[in-house]
Amino acid sequence: MAEVLVLVEHVDGAVKKISLELLTAARALGEPSAVVVGTPGTAAGYADTLKEYGAAKIYAAESDDVLSYLVAPKASILASLAGSASPAAILIAATAEGKEIAGRLAVKLESGLLYDVVDLSSDGVATQAIFAGQWIVKSQVTSGTPILVLKGGAVDAAAAPAAGELVAVDVSLDEAATKAKILDRVVESSGSRPELTDANIVVSGGRGVGSADNFKVVEDLADSLGAAVGASRAAVDSGFYPHQFQVGQTGKTVSPQLYVALGISGAIQHRAGMQTSKTIVAVNKDAEAPIFELADYGVVGDLFAVAPQAAEEVRKRKG
Amino acid sequence: MNIVVLVKQVPDSGTERSLRADDKTVERDSANLVINEMDEYAIEEALKVKEAVGGTVTILTMGPDKATESIRKALSMGPDGAVHVNDPALHGSDSLATSKVLASALQGLEWDLVIAGAESTDGRAAAMASMLSERLGVAGLTGARKLTVDGTKLTIERQLEDGYQVVEAQTPAIVSVWDTINEPRYPSFKGIMAAKKKPVDTKSLADLGVDASEVGLGAATSKVVDAAPRPPRAAGEKVTDEGDAGQKLVAYLAAEKIV
Ligand SMILES: Cc1cc2nc3c(=O)[nH]c(=O)nc-3n(C[C@H](O)[C@H](O)[C@H](O)COP(=O)(O)OP(=O)(O)OC[C@H]3O[C@@H](n4cnc5c(N)ncnc54)[C@H](O)[C@@H]3O)c2cc1C
Numbered sequence: 001m002a003e004v005l006v007l008v009e010h011v012d013g014a015v016k017k018i019s020l021e022l023l024t025a026a027r028a029l030g031e032p033s034a035v036v037v038g039t040p041g042t043a044a045g046y047a048d049t050l051k052e053y054g055a056a057k058i059y060a061a062e063s064d065d066v067l068s069y070l071v072a073p074k075a076s077i078l079a080s081l082a083g084s085a086s087p088a089a090i091l092i093a094a095t096a097e098g099k100e101i102a103g104r105l106a107v108k109l110e111s112g113l114l115y116d117v118v119d120l121s122s123d124g125v126a127t128q129a130i131f132a133g134q135w136i137v138k139s140q141v142t143s144g145t146p147i148l149v150l151k152g153g154a155v156d157a158a159a160a161p162a163a164g165e166l167v168a169v170d171v172s173l174d175e176a177a178t179k180a181k182i183l184d185r186v187v188e189s190s191g192s193r194p195e196l197t198d199a200n201i202v203v204s205g206g207r208g209v210g211s212a213d214n215f216k217v218v219e220d221l222a223d224s225l226g227a228a229v230g231a232s233r234a235a236v237d238s239g240f241y242p243h244q245f246q247v248g249q250t251g252k253t254v255s256p257q258l259y260v261a262l263g264i265s266g267a268i269q270h271r272a273g274m275q276t277s278k279t280i281v282a283v284n285k286d287a288e289a290p291i292f293e294l295a296d297y298g299v300v301g302d303l304f305a306v307a308p309q310a311a312e313e314v315r316k317r318k319g
Numbered sequence: 320m321n322i323v324v325l326v327k328q329v330p331d332s333g334t335e336r337s338l339r340a341d342d343k344t345v346e347r348d349s350a351n352l353v354i355n356e357m358d359e360y361a362i363e364e365a366l367k368v369k370e371a372v373g374g375t376v377t378i379l380t381m382g383p384d385k386a387t388e389s390i391r392k393a394l395s396m397g398p399d400g401a402v403h404v405n406d407p408a409l410h411g412s413d414s415l416a417t418s419k420v421l422a423s424a425l426q427g428l429e430w431d432l433v434i435a436g437a438e439s440t441d442g443r444a445a446a447m448a449s450m451l452s453e454r455l456g457v458a459g460l461t462g463a464r465k466l467t468v469d470g471t472k473l474t475i476e477r478q479l480e481d482g483y484q485v486v487e488a489q490t491p492a493i494v495s496v497w498d499t500i501n502e503p504r505y506p507s508f509k510g511i512m513a514a515k516k517k518p519v520d521t522k523s524l525a526d527l528g529v530d531a532s533e534v535g536l537g538a539a540t541s542k543v544v545d546a547a548p549r550p551p552r553a554a555g556e557k558v559t560d561e562g563d564a565g566q567k568l569v570a571y572l573a574a575e576k577i578v
């Protein structure tokens with residue numbers, strides 16, 4: 001069976017969930033080979049996890065400085081592996097960095113590239129969500145080694161243990177790959193609440209919340225539910241809430257079990273980031289707000305009355 | 320510092336968009352066409368750098384006749400001139416082909432810095448800056464929320480999901496920017512009038528030395544086998560608050576076994 005290269009995203013000593021989803025999706029096309037780029041010893045630390053999710057091989061592309069340069073080294077490593085392993089496809093996560101790696105790789109390999117893929121079938125047809133998810137397109141790469149850039153949360157990660165043989169690969173960075181040097185990484189904490197893109201429940205506030213101070217109402221309902229807090233762009237632009245919590249086309253895409261929209265009108269660009277949520281609840285005082293078109297449960301009312309009451313009721317039920 | 324800003328014309332992302340029935344390319348004829356939003360931030364950043372250190376700002380667009388409107392709008396913000404790559408053979412070009420064309424156009428210009436949007440709202444490939452730095456062998460400082468220019472040294476804050484990275488490179492370089500980087504200016508009346516007289520250099524593929532067989536639908540590296548609008552989500556229950564909607568809402572969530 002042909003190999004399928006899966007670039008592993010990892011941070012602070014842990015493999016990201018999306019990489020396990022990619023290993024799962026890769027099985028439709030062949031035998032997954034995980035590619036770990038990191039400092040020496042990184043791949044060995046992830047081996048158990050990667051094996052459990054189906055990596056037949058684990059390529060360890062390790063050196064002291066491979067993570068010191070932006071994007072280009074990862075594309076070089078994948079390009080040289082593509083040459084030696086002749087994979088059926090290369091899978092990369094549809095994060096900002098993933099898309100950039102894919103772009104460089106497509107140029108290096110002169111290969112077709114499909115991004116925002118949400119499903120893969122064994123004949124190589126990829127389902128993509130385009131135009132902020134308004135359209136569903138099925139496409140196929142017709143030239144070179146298919147480079148498939150998958151969205152997080154689209155495929156459920158499922159274990160399927162495999163051998164996970166560790167294979168060291170040579171990392172030699174040429175001058176072109178070392179032009180953008182990473183000097184520092186600064187984490188801006190999301191506080192004690194769950195990570196927005198991982199959370200089971202997201203409670204978001206929009207312009208209707210009215211002020212930064214009023215966002216307490218959104219946070220309080222979120223805390224009663226153990227949820228992450230999100231915000232519309234209008235709320236972010238108005239300075240009510242930090243940008244890292246923005247949901248939508250130019251923010252994060254979330255797909256939780258429950259999405260609660262408080263004082264959000266439901267613009268196409270906002271929907272882009274939340275329309276695949278399992279259950280959508282909206283509170284808006286305008287009965288005509290477009291958000292109601294996609295809400296499973298809509299309340300026409302004042303969020304300052306409805307949200308605190310709901311938070312109190314949740315706490316009562318939880319005891 | 321001589322700066323080239325990459326500007327793409329796209330269908331307004333706030334409206335319903337569609338693919339053409341015939342060749343499955345983006346429907347542009349009936350769409351409300353605007354400057355890709357992120358590119359306005361790229362223009363603004365270029366103008367700020369020029370204001371700080373001097374130099375020129377040139378717009379580079381690959382697109383059909385209609386893209387002229389976006390070029391004039393971009394120029395009304397303050398850039399000095401534009402290059403418009405326009406050739407019927409370009410219809411249906413994918414991002415690989417587009418990067419080939421833009422790279423050729425950039426090779427014909429004098430620049431120290433290229434600024435692009437981090438992603439386009441129609442393609443969302445978010446790959447152009449990377450593709451171009453790969454093709455041109457220059458540094459790619461991608462996904463910036465802040466840019467600092469110090470002589471030939473460029474430093475960005477690269478926006479991450481949970482914070483940022485500080486990344487540094489020397490010119491020549493390609494920077495791509497998010498909408499968190501600045502607040503684009505509105506064109507002034509004077510700017511709009513001045514834009515009408517600014518030079519726009521139109522180039523065909525032949526002018527760039529790119530063969531028509533390398534671009535367009537025929538050279539696409541992928542094909543669409545099926546396309547349809549997403550089936551609309553069925554709207555559910557809608558209640559009007561009569562003082563107990565918060566409780567009712569939680570009862571609904573409990574019935575759905577969410578709480
Ligand atoms: C290129 C581009 C990218 C974009 N990307 C994003 C993105 O990533 N994410 C995003 O969210 N937007 C994005 N937008 C912006 C988008 O078009 C909308 O402007 C934005 O989503 C509106 O936010 P909102 O719903 O909070 O505000 P509004 O549209 O102003 O809606 C506020 C709502 O609150 C309701 N309301 C007011 N007071 C109350 C109250 N007391 N109780 C209950 N309801 C109340 C009102 O009835 C109204 O419906 C983008 C736009 C562009 C052009």
Ligand SMILES: Nc1ncnc2c1ncn2[C@@H]1O[C@H](COP(=O)(O)O)[C@@H](O)[C@H]1O
Pocket residue numbers: 324325326327328355357358361379380381382414417421434435436437438439440442443444445446447448
């Ligand atoms: N046809 C084009 N003409 C000029 N610039 C473009 C074109 N296509 C993409 N770009 C630039 O590349 C950026 C990212 O686009 P994309 O990779 O398509 O998401 C845009 O914000 C533009 O700055």
